Amino acid sequence: DAGVIQSPRHEVTEMGQEVTLRCKPISGHDYLFWYRQTMMRGLELLIYFNNNVPIDDSGMPEDRFSAKMPNASFSTLKIQPSEPRDSAVYFCASSDRPPGSGNSPLHFGNGTRLTVT
């Protein structure tokens, strides 16, 4: 398997523009997570899906952020409008087991580095 695939790898945009980040989880993985990583705050969970349904979006920082999972093989994270403080690395991760059930390893993508100027 190719692993979790994220695109683009790098995104540079101007403040106010819409940004869409994409993720393809590992086939058969029913659990999908979006994380954000910054120097100041480390890794933070933004939202979590199970069987394409958002379970907990309490980590989404503001209404400018939205995430969808239209099918089992694709998810998007959208920021509209983007702001400089959104600059970070955004990771998508997937798992084939219920979170918290023993050894439930997360498989991470390589991330999207977002820079908002």
Place this chain on the structure above:
Amino acid sequence: KQEVTQIPAALSVPEGENLVLNCSFTDSAIYNLQWFRQDPGKGLTSLLLIQSSQREQTSGRLNASLDKSSGRSTLYIAASQPGDSATYLCAVRNSGGSNYKLTFGKGTLLTVNP
């Protein structure tokens, strides 16, 4: 609210040295603790997972210990190699309803010099 701290933030050692990375957490009601490795420009790779009932886990040259009561974990790397250079993160999963969430430390950047 669970908080995870990793010390030191950065560590540089000569090749062959044994080393210890530290992780502490404020809420001892955890389900498990994981150590991850992150290479530059890459995602995280899980190294070791310790259940709350366990004291340690070993994989090759890596040994992770857990002292839940004191809120501490260590990652021991034996005979370090330049290929071990990476950022090492620990993460705890709390017990209870929201136990799908991992709380991460900010990591220790390890450099092993040849």
